[in-house]
Amino acid sequence: MSHRIVVAPVVTMDPALPRASALAWAGDRLVAVGEVDAVRAACPPDTPIEELDAVVVPGLIDAHLHMQRAGLKALSVPAPGGTWDAASYVAEMDRTADLDEWPPGSEPSLADRLEGLRQVQPLLHALGITSVVDPAVTVDEMRGYQAARAAGLLSMRVVAMPYLDPALPEILTRLDGIGASTGFGDDFLRLGGIKVYFDGEGMKRQALLASPWTPGTTDYGVQRIPSGDFASIARFCASHGWSLGVHAVGGGAVAEILRIFADIDASFPLRDLRWQLIHAYLEPSPSSLAEAARLGVVASLQPSIHWHNAAGLIEHLGERAVPANPVRSWLDAGATVALGSDGPFFPFDPRHLMWQTRTRMVRGLGDPVAPSLAVTGAEALAGYTTGAAYAAFAEATRGMLRPGMLADWVALSVDPVTCSASEILTAAVVRTVVGGLTVWSPS
């Protein structure tokens, strides 16, 4: 296997060696990360060395991106000028956020799914993304991913969370399935946790809150699954090796889910299963944050939704919505935070979303909302690397640059830890590498 060396400032996200000045890989794995001389000494004498005028960070992992739907939408929405580039794709997905991913009344074929993936992966790589957790994968989408993997077409590492929508007894039968569970697969395609919807959408006033949407009424929002049915699924998952990701927007939903989780944890410790609260942005209580941390439940949070919905939520809820999406509070409580986008239906450029969590600027308002809940550059990057890798069951191979781990890295024009928030927003992605292969560089 031939070795390669890149010399550049490296932000490793490895607490044992946070900064380096070179890295080397052979095949798809890193073999050395450190000072230039040490990295050279770890490689054969004729190893090519490239000096890169950029800062190298671990490949970014979007912990919540519907990639196959993003691919279909790339096919079904005409590209301005005929072909997409990342900037036009990001802008067009924002403009058409309310449209379905595929024209209603027709079904995409398997070939459509593969073509969509072929088109969309380079657009996401151009944003620095090397891995995604696809957070609600239907049976057809799972077939699409398996076929894409078999055809050698996946350049994005995918963790697919199965979504099942039949009645409860059938869900449990299907989950028993062929015996596979979370973790089955390989470095490019593996099964994540089961996806379950507990409440609805915030902007539709469906988030299940602990106190009513309108004071003095009984309008707490929507609970989409009875607690007993949810507990049955959760208990089954705990005893059969499945992780579980729960769509829960409101604090009432979050509290009820954690109550059920704590009950199960007493007999099946949950920490290693990395169950997730997904979204959890409206009024999660301080005790819920602490309970999530205690149980090892991951907070899968989307700065994109906060960016997109905050002004509207403040119209609905007034002051109550100002501290929405308190990423700072989750971190301070000791919870693992994985950042993601809910793309393509919300903005999915990681530079934009790291800027958002660092500033708490939101669409339509001139000033930041509750800026005391902002995070640092290091914390924002951790949400896209170490935190998301943990949520993807991949922290042993991804999210850090350390010898033995996968050679997935991104070169940026700025250091995302030390640069200002506005600098990350306008940073250039100079190169994206997956498994030692360049999957994107500017032409």
Ligand SMILES: [Zn+2]
């Ligand atoms: Zn989603």
